[in-house]
Amino acid sequence: MAFDRREFLKVSAGVAGAASLGTLTGCAGTGPSAGGARPKVVIVGAGFGGATCARYLKLWEPKIEVTVIEPNDVFTSCPFSNTVLAGINNMQDITFGYDNVKKVVDKWVKDTVTGIDTAGRTVKTAGGATFAYDRLVLAGGIELMFSAVQGYDAEAQKSVMHAWKAGPQTATLRKQLEAMPDGGVFVMSVPRAPYRCPPGPYERACTVASYFKKAKPKSKIIVLDGNEDIASKKGLFLAAWKKHFGYGTPDSMIDYRPNNMPRAVDPKKMMVGTEFDDVKGDVINVVPPMRAAEVCGMAGVRLGLDGKEGPWCAIDFRTFESLHVKNVHILGDSTLTNFPKSGSVANNTAKMAASAIVEMVNGREPDAAPVVTNTCYSATGMGTAFHVATVFRYQAAKKEADGKVTPPAMIAQKGGGVSKEESELEFAYMDAWAKNVWADTLGLPENFNFTVKG
């Protein structure tokens, strides 16, 4: 066999280049694996972030050994769960199997992570198993802090729903709304920003109102908002409330109260207490304050930009690796970013992290200037929807003329913003968005039979 010197040089240059790039990235230890060992990635949580990351890691670099740890048997979507509350869809329509994720990963573990040792690089589960990792991906969503609301104890949680994690909570709240008599009062709350899905609570007010309008027209909705104003798509929500639910008139179905953070719940008296008021309802729905998932606490990565303990996890925007703890990546709602905490963002930043991990385990530099986008659609419950969309582009740290350093940031690009108005066309697009983001997150086949009504 002829020895092609030029080919040889090309290859060795590639290898040398790879090695030096690896050091540049500072990802020593998890660079190209010596001796052909497969890099091990353990993913905790198979929601929008974790499931997407698992699928794309296997798609883009099959040699990575991917383990997913997730306690739930099925994926239940928060997006469209507000339409379930309205009776437009039911639980089955927003519930999907994990079959097509299970098929592509190396290990699927139905369990809950209970301990993480970032020095020894191991993860422990409730079932007593231990998993070693080269890189850990934490995609646990959010932790709801019930203790921040007086009286919201285990007993109260049996009758007061948050329905901010879709599943049995959603189903129970729907039943409570169905059982409520006409003329009843539904009290719901909005946590202080930043929280999961900024437009979600206002969308919930819309969809529940659409149900009341049809089935219980004398009923009222009191929205207790911890923020000083509507936190997302304000103009569009106010327009929808006016157009469909009499907002601004004495007969308004929606009674919106800003600066009304729920401080206490009393399920016996069916009361929500704010700083100003005790508000009585027939159904009460309180979303407590939230922070990065429990697993982020276990790993010690709930650290702000300054490295101090905080509610969310500061990450390197190019890789989604913790700024403070090596080899731990955080995805989705748990991260500290200027992106809205949405399924869209969890899905596409999970691919960004997957892409970066693939580059790094191969000793290459991750994308130096990644671009990611968010779009949040909201349904009115009246057959229409609208959106907010933004493109974010990475900007490296910059030394300013005065010597101060601007830290790296994801800069919102010009042109982003909201729909001109609600429309039926956009509800059709919202429906397509949901099917496509579910398909992309869960690997649903092209002929998958969706039952959701958009």
Place this chain on the structure above:
Amino acid sequence: MKKTLALTLLFAGTLGAVAVAQATDARARFMAANCAYCHGPDGKSRGAIPSLAGLEKGYFVQQMKEFRDGKRDATVMQKHAMGYTDAEYEAMAAWFAAIK
């Protein structure tokens, strides 16, 4: 002397080519994947949003420019198109055109 220099150049040249080729590839792949949450995995849509898979390159780039410049009516695409460069339109177009 001469030989060493030639070798160095060969090394540098090849290294550059390898690094750039791989970087561009992964970047286009990720950018295209970024459209999947609306246009479907691999640009194969499951609903009213159009599919991108297999679109002819020139047509694709033209649409992106028209969205950006407001020449083609859009609910959401102008906002997305404005966030990318012409070179990125080209890279994504090539990616989607290659999908069967």
